[in-house]
Amino acid sequence: MDFMVFQYPMITVQACLDGILLGILFALIAYGMALQWGVMNIINIAQGDLVILGGYIAYFMYLYGIHPAWGVIVAPVIMYFLGVLIYKLVINKVVDRDLFISILATFGISILFMQLMNFAFGADVVLANSDYGTTMLFNNNVVLPNSKLFSAFISILFAICLVIYMKKSKLGRAIRATAQNARAAKILGVDTEKVYAATFGINAALCGVAGALISITFTIHPYMGLPYTIRSFMIVIVAGLGNLPGVAMSGMGLGVFEEFADYILGTEFRIGSVFLLLVLILVYRRFKLSRKREYLK
Amino acid sequence: MNKNNLILYSGILIFGLIAPFLFPAFKVQLSILCVLIVLATTWNIQGGEMGYNSFGNILFYGLGMYLCASVQVGMFFPLAEWTESGGEKTFVHTPTQFFQGMAVGLVVAAIVPTIIAGLIGYSILGLRGHYFAICTLGLGVAAGEISGGIEIIGAGQGFTTPPFPDVGSLEARGEFFYFLSFFTLILTFIAVRSIYSTRFKLILNAIRDNEDKAEAMGIETMKYKIIGWMISAFFCGLAGGIMGGLVGYIDSTDVAFDGREMGVFMVLMAILGGKGTLWGPIIGATIFHIFKEGFWTFFLGWQYVALGVLIVVIVIYFPEGIMGWLREKYPERFGEVVDEKDRKAQVELK
Numbered sequence: 001m002d003f004m005v006f007q008y009p010m011i012t013v014q015a016c017l018d019g020i021l022l023g024i025l026f027a028l029i030a031y032g033m034a035l036q037w038g039v040m041n042i043i044n045i046a047q048g049d050l051v052i053l054g055g056y057i058a059y060f061m062y063l064y065g066i067h068p069a070w071g072v073i074v075a076p077v078i079m080y081f082l083g084v085l086i087y088k089l090v091i092n093k094v095v096d097r098d099l100f101i102s103i104l105a106t107f108g109i110s111i112l113f114m115q116l117m118n119f120a121f122g123a124d125v126v127l128a129n130s131d132y133g134t135t136m137l138f139n140n141n142v143v144l145p146n147s148k149l150f151s152a153f154i155s156i157l158f159a160i161c162l163v164i165y166m167k168k169s170k171l172g173r174a175i176r177a178t179a180q181n182a183r184a185a186k187i188l189g190v191d192t193e194k195v196y197a198a199t200f201g202i203n204a205a206l207c208g209v210a211g212a213l214i215s216i217t218f219t220i221h222p223y224m225g226l227p228y229t230i231r232s233f234m235i236v237i238v239a240g241l242g243n244l245p246g247v248a249m250s251g252m253g254l255g256v257f258e259e260f261a262d263y264i265l266g267t268e269f270r271i272g273s274v275f276l277l278l279v280l281i282l283v284y285r286r287f288k289l290s291r292k293r294e295y296l297k
Numbered sequence: 298m299n300k301n302n303l304i305l306y307s308g309i310l311i312f313g314l315i316a317p318f319l320f321p322a323f324k325v326q327l328s329i330l331c332v333l334i335v336l337a338t339t340w341n342i343q344g345g346e347m348g349y350n351s352f353g354n355i356l357f358y359g360l361g362m363y364l365c366a367s368v369q370v371g372m373f374f375p376l377a378e379w380t381e382s383g384g385e386k387t388f389v390h391t392p393t394q395f396f397q398g399m400a401v402g403l404v405v406a407a408i409v410p411t412i413i414a415g416l417i418g419y420s421i422l423g424l425r426g427h428y429f430a431i432c433t434l435g436l437g438v439a440a441g442e443i444s445g446g447i448e449i450i451g452a453g454q455g456f457t458t459p460p461f462p463d464v465g466s467l468e469a470r471g472e473f474f475y476f477l478s479f480f481t482l483i484l485t486f487i488a489v490r491s492i493y494s495t496r497f498k499l500i501l502n503a504i505r506d507n508e509d510k511a512e513a514m515g516i517e518t519m520k521y522k523i524i525g526w527m528i529s530a531f532f533c534g535l536a537g538g539i540m541g542g543l544v545g546y547i548d549s550t551d552v553a554f555d556g557r558e559m560g561v562f563m564v565l566m567a568i569l570g571g572k573g574t575l576w577g578p579i580i581g582a583t584i585f586h587i588f589k590e591g592f593w594t595f596f597l598g599w600q601y602v603a604l605g606v607l608i609v610v611i612v613i614y615f616p617e618g619i620m621g622w623l624r625e626k627y628p629e630r631f632g633e634v635v636d637e638k639d640r641k642a643q644v645e646l647k
Contacts, residue, residue, distance in 0.1 A: 099427040268442075275439030276439045286428075
């Protein structure tokens, strides 16, 4: 236990800023989660592993001398096709089945990816160095790496582009229609199979972007996927499906929570506190809902 | 039918009793198989019969493991110094101390998870469907991460369970753990079988089929859900305690709260054999264990790849499991037995 946070206000500022910048990245991943959950009614446990895979794409570009920031362009393209491939191979067989089946199937994909990445890239913690330098604020008391600012900016840019795309384009309209009522959309001539594939591809592409940004700002490791899945799941539950400002806000809130948990409880309890928070949120939600149910009675 | 069952059970019992002497090299594997069957069977109580698919039974398993070892050490020696010495033999259990500690440890390892399941049951079991699945997944991982940060049970460096005392025979350790796990298996089987022939099982099935309707019929669903989970927790804790002694070393995320291995295995074994049947998890666990050991031996390194593919294939193409397939193929032998009276009533209704 370390309560330095409350004695030195600058640490509080540092933690808040770090948390917000981190949270924007979480929100981007959670947006993909909300998209596929809303459209296909699937919870993808492999979400975090797609993120890590995107990170490795950027890391590989860094290894071969290309600036890792280009990974933000390359990773989503590769990941889109990978996402469509996963959809064709596995997901389309579980779309309209029991939810537990889809959770278990994506859990299998997650284990598979984890191990394949472990083989391909080794079990070391790596990061792609972007050489962006740092920004000092408040008399050098608060240190902000420019890469974090860059990643937050890119995430917001991608999120805005995607929102506009979903509103304006033909595919975006088809996706929204399928989310509202898949059967009616099918009757009206929407090829739902194609829409599902595209949705899963877009989700994977978003994960790719987020992963590339994470490999620039933080570190990646083949086994670090599951916490990202849990974080995005948590953000989606708190915000609700189809509530974009909510996703952004709860993402940032989670980021700040994590930074404070890191400072107060110590780094070894960071992941544990995320998972405990998930349990607490679900339990809180259950009691809130049951109160509502009694009220309705 | 009844006579056949008697022959089957006594055959299995005799095989179980002489197996360690027939295959002395496979004693550890057979003990692990017994533990796996216990885990799959008890997962099936709330996963298959009750319809609450939990990834979190690993919580009770890991708790049992830590509790049993801690009690076994803590009864005779200071626990903190034991973990600090990291398994160096500064303290040695005498045989009496070892067996006493093990007995008390197993009792604690079974009781405490049961109580914990009862305490958290009311909050957790109110969740439905995928929320429950993800919440229990979170519980298991959180327990692993947190226990990895607690100093007194070894934190990240792990916890060495008391080594088996020298009782004069080299085979004694394997035989002791084999019979311990085998008797736990028998205990579990008898308990589960007697549960499945009561009204309790019908209530669990009613909850699985339609919880709201079951509640409307006047069943206090929450009470039965908690009891079902507590039964699971009891045997999971017991299995964990035995497994801890068998492995001899407890690590927070790799052995005890190993959601990626044991936590998925128990789900997979039950699904492979057939959810919601008595024999399904047993058959599933046996086949899975043989497959797993073969793979772990011959394709070392690729085992998780194989595991991932296996999960996807089983879940997509084989969700009913072996018993489900048999039921469809030979309904007169394996199908649900319907009472003559019930069937007549149904015919009259038509």
